[in-house]
Amino acid sequence: MTQSDAxxxxxxxxxxxxxxxxxxxxxxxxxxxxxxxxxxWNCWGTGRHKEMNEVLADPKTFCSGAxxxxxxxxxxxxxxxxxxxxxxxxxxxxxxxxxxxxxLSTGNLRRLRADFEVAAAALVERLMEKRAVDAVxxxxxxxxxKVFPDAVGIGQExxxxxxxxxxxxxxxxxxxxxxxxxxxxGIKEVSDWVMKNFLRENLRPGGLGLEVYEAxxxxxxxxxxxxxxxxxxxxxxxxxxxxxxxxxxxxxANHPEQWQKLRANPALSRSxxxxxxxxxxxxxxxxxxxxxxxxxxxxxxxxxxxxxxSVGAANRDPRRWDQPGTFNIERQxxxxxxxxxxxxxxxxxMIARLEVEVLLTAMASxxxxxxxxxxxxxxxxxxxxxxxTLPLTLYPAH
Ligand code: OVM
Numbered sequence: 412m413t414q415s416d417a418x419x420x421x422x423x424x425x426x427x428x429x430x431x432x433x434x435x436x437x438x439x440x441x442x443x444x445x446x447x448x449x450x451x452w453n454c455w456g457t458g459r460h461k462e463m464n465e466v467l468a469d470p471k472t473f474c475s476g477a478x479x480x481x482x483x484x485x486x487x488x489x490x491x492x493x494x495x496x497x498x499x500x501x502x503x504x505x506x507x508x509x510x511x512x513x514x515l516s517t518g519n520l521r522r523l524r525a526d527f528e529v530a531a532a533a534l535v536e537r538l539m540e541k542r543a544v545d546a547v548x549x550x551x552x553x554x555x556x557k558v559f560p561d562a563v564g565i566g567q568e569x570x571x572x573x574x575x576x577x578x579x580x581x582x583x584x585x586x587x588x589x590x591x592x593x594x595x596x597g598i599k600e601v602s603d604w605v606m607k608n609f610l611r612e613n614l615r616p617g618g619l620g621l622e623v624y625e626a627x628x629x630x631x632x633x634x635x636x637x638x639x640x641x642x643x644x645x646x647x648x649x650x651x652x653x654x655x656x657x658x659x660x661x662x663x664a665n666h667p668e669q670w671q672k673l674r675a676n677p678a679l680s681r682s683x684x685x686x687x688x689x690x691x692x693x694x695x696x697x698x699x700x701x702x703x704x705x706x707x708x709x710x711x712x713x714x715x716x717x718x719x720x721s722v723g724a725a726n727r728d729p730r731r732w733d734q735p736g737t738f739n740i741e742r743q744x745x746x747x748x749x750x751x752x753x754x755x756x757x758x759x760x761m762i763a764r765l766e767v768e769v770l771l772t773a774m775a776s777x778x779x780x781x782x783x784x785x786x787x788x789x790x791x792x793x794x795x796x797x798x799x800t801l802p803l804t805l806y807p808a809h
Pocket of ligand 1: 494495496497498580581642643644646647694
């Protein structure tokens with residue numbers, strides 16, 4: 412069977428036009444069919460919720476070990492040593508995932524909440540003195556670069572390197588286009604900083620990073636795996652949540668009635684974040700690779716083919732969601748694809764939720780209204796969606 416079985420689309424999900432305004436393309440992708448041949452990149456794909464779930468539920472057929480970007484590691488050399496979580500399959504993936512999942516689970520998070528609350532309160536205090544702030548440079552980045560590296564046990568020096576590092580890691584999941592090339596400029600220093608900071612001797616006692624090494628001491632993973640597992644924290648834990656916070660504030664500025672709902676009931680912070688992830692997911696697209704000839708929604712797909720999934724499209728698939736284009740923090744958001752799903756579903760989702768919940772709660776108690784106060788600029792990335800600048804005016808509640 413060949414690609415002629417499926418509808419063909421010439422959409423380029425990594426073009427500037429797509430990244431600037433993906434929504435019309437998402438619709439085209441969904442409506443072209445359940446499975447689409449993307450002629451621009453010679454890969455298969457889906458924009459539909461159901462099919463995306465089916466792919467994620469079958470990691471034996473749709474594997475991650477050949478990379479979850481456009482590059483097929485069966486045919487080309489990865490640009491960095493592959494992630495031992497994201498770009499791995501069972502059986503190797505299984506124990507590593509269990510170890511990292513345990514490090515990022517409720518016991519540790521319970522301890523971290525108070526620290527996050529202190530950081531959020533201090534930040535909101537500063538914000539209310541200024542009132543005119545940038546959501547990225549003055550809210551999302553300083554908050555995440557404080558709480559997350561503190562939690563992992565990273566030193567103060569050089570944390571800003573995590574932003575360009577993440578940009579490169581995520582851009583590398585797309586083609587080697589201009590965006591990718593630009594994010595590689597000056598990357599030697601950034602990578603060196605990251606490679607130094609995931610080493611055992613540079614991690615603080617009591618942090619999440621050192622716990623991974625302790626699991627290695629206990630024989631649960633190897634001492635070779637530990638640093639690369641801590642690298643995953645530093646790769647995936649910053650740009651995603653920074654973009655999530657920017658996107659959240661954008662959503663609330665544009666839907667003031669939703670902010671009022673949150674202010675009236677701050678316990679909605681957690682579900683509000685889920686709706687942000689559905690509506691404006693920070694991590695928008697990724698791939699699997701077929702391990703054998705298979706079929707999906709009646710379409711034959713040969714083995715060793717890349718398969719593209721659009722989180723953004725699935726999250727607004729009208730087959731799955733009522734009024735998908737409406738931002739509503741009280742909707743039932745279960746099933747959104749913002750954290751992926753299946754055995755590779757975001758292992759950091761609990762800490763991400765805690766970070767954003769705490770920040771939104773602190774902001775909701777002090778801010779009556781959020782307005783966009785000037786032109787915004789997107790932070791373009793092959794697979795991430797977020798802002799570079801998002802100027803806001805914050806109106807105090809009291
Ligand atoms: C990793 C990694 C990198 C980027 C994203 C990600 C969304 C994981 O190094 O494990 O998960």
